[in-house]
Amino acid sequence: xxxxxxxxxxxxxxxxxxxxxxxxxxxxxxxxxxxxxxxxxxxxxxxxxxxxxxxxxxxxxxxxxxxxxxxxxxxxxxxxxxxxxxxxxxxxxxxxxxxxxxxxxxxxxxxxxxxxxxxxxxxxxxxxxxxxxxxxxxxxxxxxxxxxxxxxxxxxxxxxxxxxxxxxxxxxxxxxxxxxxxxxxxxxxxxxxxxxxxxxxxxxxxxxxxxxxxxxxxxxxxxxxxxxxxxxxxxxxxxxxxxxxxxxxxxxxxxxxxxxxxxxxxxxxxxxxxxxxxxxxxxxxxxxxxxxxxxxxxxxxxxxxxxxxxxxxxxxxxxxxxxxxxxxxxxxxxxxxxxxxxxxxxxxxxxxxxxxxxxxxxxxxxxxxxxxxxxxxxxxxxxxxxxxxxxxxxxxxxxxxxxxxxxxxxxxxxxxxxxxxxxxxxxxxxxxxxxxxxxxxxxxxxxxxxxxxxxxx
Amino acid sequence: xxxxxxxxxxxxxxxxxxxxxxxxxxxxxxxxxxxxxxxxxxxxxxxxxxxxxxxxxxxxxxxxxxxxxxxxxxxxxxxxxxxxxxxxxxxxxxxxxxxxxxxxxxxxxxxxxxxxxxxxxxxxxxxxxxxxxxxxxxxxxxxxxxxxxxxxxxxxxxxxxxxxxxxxxxxxxxxxxxxxxxxxxxxxxxxxxxxxxxxxxxxxxxxxxxxxxxxxxxxxxxxxxxxxxxxxxxxxxxxxxxxxxxxxxxxxxxxxxxxxxxx
Ligand SMILES: Cc1cc2nc3c(=O)[nH]c(=O)nc-3n(C[C@H](O)[C@H](O)[C@H](O)COP(=O)(O)OP(=O)(O)OC[C@H]3O[C@@H](n4cnc5c(N)ncnc54)[C@H](O)[C@@H]3O)c2cc1C
Numbered sequence: 001x002x003x004x005x006x007x008x009x010x011x012x013x014x015x016x017x018x019x020x021x022x023x024x025x026x027x028x029x030x031x032x033x034x035x036x037x038x039x040x041x042x043x044x045x046x047x048x049x050x051x052x053x054x055x056x057x058x059x060x061x062x063x064x065x066x067x068x069x070x071x072x073x074x075x076x077x078x079x080x081x082x083x084x085x086x087x088x089x090x091x092x093x094x095x096x097x098x099x100x101x102x103x104x105x106x107x108x109x110x111x112x113x114x115x116x117x118x119x120x121x122x123x124x125x126x127x128x129x130x131x132x133x134x135x136x137x138x139x140x141x142x143x144x145x146x147x148x149x150x151x152x153x154x155x156x157x158x159x160x161x162x163x164x165x166x167x168x169x170x171x172x173x174x175x176x177x178x179x180x181x182x183x184x185x186x187x188x189x190x191x192x193x194x195x196x197x198x199x200x201x202x203x204x205x206x207x208x209x210x211x212x213x214x215x216x217x218x219x220x221x222x223x224x225x226x227x228x229x230x231x232x233x234x235x236x237x238x239x240x241x242x243x244x245x246x247x248x249x250x251x252x253x254x255x256x257x258x259x260x261x262x263x264x265x266x267x268x269x270x271x272x273x274x275x276x277x278x279x280x281x282x283x284x285x286x287x288x289x290x291x292x293x294x295x296x297x298x299x300x301x302x303x304x305x306x307x308x309x310x311x312x313x314x315x316x317x318x319x320x321x322x323x324x325x326x327x328x329x330x331x332x333x334x335x336x337x338x339x340x341x342x343x344x345x346x347x348x349x350x351x352x353x354x355x356x357x358x359x360x361x362x363x364x365x366x367x368x369x370x371x372x373x374x375x376x377x378x379x380x381x382x383x384x385x386x387x388x389x390x391x392x393x394x395x396x397x398x399x400x401x402x403x404x405x406x407x408x409x410x411x412x413x414x415x416x417x418x419x420x421x422x423x424x425x426x427x428x429x430x431x432x433x434x435x436x437x438x439x440x441x442x443x444x445x446x447x448x449x450x451x452x453x454x455x456x457x
Numbered sequence: 458x459x460x461x462x463x464x465x466x467x468x469x470x471x472x473x474x475x476x477x478x479x480x481x482x483x484x485x486x487x488x489x490x491x492x493x494x495x496x497x498x499x500x501x502x503x504x505x506x507x508x509x510x511x512x513x514x515x516x517x518x519x520x521x522x523x524x525x526x527x528x529x530x531x532x533x534x535x536x537x538x539x540x541x542x543x544x545x546x547x548x549x550x551x552x553x554x555x556x557x558x559x560x561x562x563x564x565x566x567x568x569x570x571x572x573x574x575x576x577x578x579x580x581x582x583x584x585x586x587x588x589x590x591x592x593x594x595x596x597x598x599x600x601x602x603x604x605x606x607x608x609x610x611x612x613x614x615x616x617x618x619x620x621x622x623x624x625x626x627x628x629x630x631x632x633x634x635x636x637x638x639x640x641x642x643x644x645x646x647x648x649x650x651x652x653x654x655x656x657x658x659x660x661x662x663x664x665x666x667x668x669x670x671x672x673x674x675x676x677x678x679x680x681x682x683x684x685x686x687x688x689x690x691x692x693x694x695x696x697x698x699x700x701x702x703x704x705x706x707x708x709x710x711x712x713x714x715x716x717x718x719x720x
Contacts, residue, residue, distance in 0.1 A: 078466035078469055083658075084574065085576065088551065089470065089472040110550070111555055112554070243469075244467070443460055447460050
């Protein structure tokens with residue numbers, strides 16, 4: 001144990017930021033919400049951001065941004081925005097990524113958040129500092145050049161995003177394949193597809209969006225999906241479809257699923273009619289794939305749906321049904337992995353499969369002063385959810401100081417209920433579903449915690 | 458605070474064109490902008506008479522919005538309290554910095570609801586008509602002729618002498634009163650039937666300003682309003698309901714700016 005608070009275990013100096021300052025890692029949607037809400041609750045805030053700008057994933061100039069030229073929100077405005085700072089009501093229902101970035105910039109300016117952000121600073125380690133639950137946060141200029149600095153904080157909010165580290169599947173023969181293989185995160189512009197024979201792998205939102213662009217631009221486009229999905233058009237009955245879902249959200253899930261199947265069977269037909277696999281789940285049980293154009297493109301013959309990829313050969317790709325195709329560009333829309341290189345895995349409750357186990361997907365199970373914001377995949381927008389996550393964390397920190405006994409009770413309750421299912425339905429245990437939450441269920445849990453952490457003035 | 462507002466999200470308020478009148482200080486001193494919200498029947502002009510320029514003169518960017526159906530703002534079907542709240546929140550969030558919301562009359566009711574949807578820097582409720590049965594009782598006592606037909610759905614008529622203090626010349630009072638017109642019957646009923654506002658987002662400080670001689674809001678109502686936000690009302694004896702049009706309009710706006718400067 002270090003005998004002085006001024007030096008850490010390997011004798012580097014530690015700058016103590018006092019008993020009231022919280023560290024936020026990242027200045028994307030989640031980090032900005034954390035800075036604003038902690039500040040509003042009277043905390044000092046230092047936010048570290050490895051890029052030189054705010055916006056995270058939505059700033060497509062950022063080298064790790066997964067956005068491509070045509071990305072639009074696939075969740076409509078009312079839940080994508082922060083509930084106490086709406087987007088302009090004359091914006092489109094599904095704004096373009098550049099719109100959404102300008103919204104985040106306005107948020108940062110409106111609430112004067114930029115002075116709290118240290119740009120170009122990457123957090124390289126977060127370690128428990130003392131029994132009080134404080135943390136030593138070590139930073140370095142991005143690129144890990146130069147010296148490191150360590151500051152001590154009351155608490156840490158990790159808001160580093162989970163859509164930047166590509167999940168690359170290991171497929172037999174990939175190394176000997178002569179065509180080009182990229183991950184969806186490297187895809188930026190439809191010009192990259194023009195004149196090529198393109199195979200898009202992955203049936204999630206990104207995979208479908210890129211498949212549609214390939215259908216328009218490429219000489220030949222295949223779309224390989226392993227599992228069947230329900231496709232939700234962007235509009236139903238003239239309204240954004242997530243808003244239609246919200247209108248009936250109070251109905252029992254079974255009834256909504258029946259309704260969904262009826263309505264979409266009439267409007268577009270079931271995926272199976274387009275030669276796509278039959279979904280192994282019911283509608284709204286998993287994160288919806290919102291896409292109005294994919295089935296049209298398949299119907300036009302611009303996209304050929306194909307099954308799972310079995311192995312690569314030098315010039316061909318062999319599919320699970322034994323047939324072969326000859327793409328010269330393969331885009332792997334196979335998702336992203338959560339990564340917390342600066343945290344010891346036990347802090348996030350991660351096992352060997354790298355899957356974090358947090359209370360309500362947000363609070364470190366053994367460390368009440370450590371939270372992760374935005375590590376969820378809701379069937380609605382993220383802005384809403386991450387706002388309340390961070391408000392609750394701020395309230396929680398206040399409650400711990402004001403009424404430790406009550407805080408302890410809340411903590412016990414959270415632990416006792418940690419196994420609760422937060423997604424709409426029972427999901428297949430694949431990484432794609434790790435962070436799925438049904439917005440209504442999740443908000444109910446957040447509401448309860450919000451009420452429990454109220455500190456009387 | 459109820460965080461699941463599915464019904465609200467499923468049915469967004471339609472956009473309209475909104476009239477916003479502004480006065481800006483010569484040099485930007487980093488002060489928070491003020492957004493003035495007139496009560497029902499009034500437009501943004503109410504604040505353009507004196508208060509906007511005066512606030513700007515004291516270094517605060519000042520804006521006033523006309524709620525939909527008022528002044529030069531557009532109209533939309535189904536207008537009521539929710540749409541008015543939406544208008545205020547939209548304009549506030551469009552300002553470059555976190556704003557102070559200043560609501561007058563029923564505009565204070567709109568502001569008290571808007572505070573739950575927008576994290577304001579602070580709020581000021583001027584001669585607040587927060588509705589409920591108390592407001593109705595007072596209206597019936599002071600102005601039975603204008604109020605009883607309103608209960609049957611006719612536009613509420615407010616007496617000139619309820620709005621202005623004795624010092625304002627009759628002719629001027631008549632001219633102002635002629636600009637007051639009522640628009641939404643639904644909003645009028647919601648003065649009585651609306652639910653209590655949800656707690657403000659971010660817990661901003663709230664100041665209540667008024668006068669004992671207000672012909673629409675009783676002193677007891679002012680005290681009650683202030684108590685809801687944990688303070689006491691700031692009173693300007695001898696003035697009418699429309700403080701900003703009174704001959705002594707300077708006193709309340711100076712007091713409001715002083716209060717803001719203190720923080
Ligand atoms: C194609 C695509 C479409 C999407 N569409 C939607 C949608 O329609 N609606 C929706 O709600 N969500 C959507 N999402 C989800 C999206 O990830 C979230 O909206 C949001 O961007 C997540 O914000 P975040 O702040 O949690 O993470 P990010 O935006 O990734 O921000 C994390 C920030 O942390 C910084 N950082 C990371 N590590 C460190 C470190 N060690 N030190 C310092 N800084 C660090 C990063 O530079 C980054 O700026 C989409 C995602 C993708 C990929």
